Amino acid sequence: MPRWKPDAVERLQAAALELFDEQGFERTTVAEIARRAELTQRTFFNHFADKREVLFGMDAELRQELVREITAADALPPLDAVVCAMRVVADKMLESRRAVVTRRYAVIAANPELQERELGKNAALTEDIAAALHARGCDPTGAFLAAGAAMLAQQAAMREWTRPGETRTLRDLLTEAVRSLRTTVGGEPAEPSPPDSGAGPS
Amino acid sequence: MPRWKPDAVERLQAAALELFDEQGFERTTVAEIARRAELTQRTFFNHFADKREVLFGMDAELRQELVREITAADALPPLDAVVCAMRVVADKMLESRRAVVTRRYAVIAANPELQERELGKNAALTEDIAAALHARGCDPTGAFLAAGAAMLAQQAAMREWTRPGETRTLRDLLTEAVRSLRTTVGGEPAEPSPPDSGAGPS
Structure with a gap:
């Protein structure tokens, strides 16, 4: 060779x-x-x-691609724009590499120092996504919440996608995770008023 | 003295x-x-x-209190149970300490090593919340999403609460953040189908 x-x-x-x-x-x-x-x-x-x-070398490229796609999807509401961008990145950069990404997850999970770096990279990525949404006119809190919610769905999808025996695509699992998130967050009354659980201001 | x-x-x-x-x-x-x-x-x-x-000494106590309240609020749907528990903890453990918590945030924001520890503690707290929800019968993905969504609302509320000149209570800001999150996540169609942005599977 x-x-x-x-x-x-x-x-x-x-x-x-x-x-x-x-x-x-x-x-x-x-x-x-x-x-x-x-x-x-x-x-x-x-x-x-x-x-x-x-382990983290792909991050910069992935982030650039994601931000570009979010900017391109400016006709969509914030969360949808991010999820749409994540689907494109899943197809282009992740789907063909499931075995490698799965192994990468296992290595990180076994090492606290790598876990910390992963958390830091995820926090930075969330900020980049929020900045991209803010740049297209979203208010700061809305941008922060949409970015965080999309990352949450992405993480839930990645957990499934890297599970042994899982065959669905990351795109499909992401769609599924967003649907679950909408059910979890959106399906409830905005203001439940349960009886006070006995703990008032101290 | x-x-x-x-x-x-x-x-x-x-x-x-x-x-x-x-x-x-x-x-x-x-x-x-x-x-x-x-x-x-x-x-x-x-x-x-x-x-x-x-800087992190209160975390264990806060986590215990939160888990106890989530377990107590078992008549509520997952996200509401967590938010309800967070409101109780806000009243009991945080509201009277705004100046200290605000200063703590500023110190952490100025130091990357402390930021990493903060991210790690938040991730561990999210897992504890998810475990408490799972223990009361929530499926793992639903528990992960509800815990993550509640933490996201909590973080948005804390950002506002620690802002100079902000006078609203953490409880009220948390309620407001959850409302914004429901709008961001819940208010959109579950499956937008925008035209493919030119990036198919590679």
Whole structure:
């Protein structure tokens, strides 16, 4: 096989995930990842700052694509615009990579430091989505709530999509999650007035 | 003034927040916090593991209270049960402490490490809420979505409540945020079918 491979990023990600899976994230070195991918360490560092970034390297591209799609969908109400954009990104960037994304989730779930980074990246993505909605005229609170609600549906869909044996597409699971969210949030009276549960202001 | 004070925890929290505010979180020592509170370092360490925990020390109590209230409100649908519990906790544990909570937010916002811890604590709280809903018979996805939606409303309300000059109660702002969330999420058609934005599956 030739030393130089056009799909270096994907090969490095796949190799890293295999190794993280086999021997743990902490115990895997960049040298091992490069070797498994049949590439050099130099190539690794051309694409990723460190071994953690192999797991988060797609984030910037995904975010850009999402923001572009939200801006394009400006005829739709805020939440629908975000969900529509998420469906496009699911088809273009995620659907064909279910095995890799599933493995990535498992690695992150096993490492508190990676979980923190994932939470931070999700919070930043939520802010980017809210900013894109605000830029198209949505008030700040509405933008924050629509962005947060869409991320919530996305997370619920991703949980299902990465479950063993699940065969439905991410697009369909996202549609399903938004429907559940609408039932959970929208289906109830706006102001229930239950009897005070015995705890007044102290 | 006597050396031993029954309100040690609140005095230490107030002293810590003053110092974090004045000279930054990183530059403040436990010795300084104890001195400002007119207490000993030993007393500090009786209550907090380290100076970061001064900021997060109330979390365990708040979580217990919230879970107890959710379990008590089992006649309500999931989201309403959580929001009802959040209102009780707002009245009992937060409303009288607006100045302290506001300062706490400012300290956290200025420090990435504290932001990460805050995100982690929020994620753990969301899971606890979902577990409490699941325990009363809610399906896992519904529990996850109701917990996440309630946390989203809570965050929107806290943003307003800690804003300079804001005088409405947290309870009222929470009610308002839930109303906005219902409008954002519930008010739209479940399945918009916009023209495909040019990006099919790749």
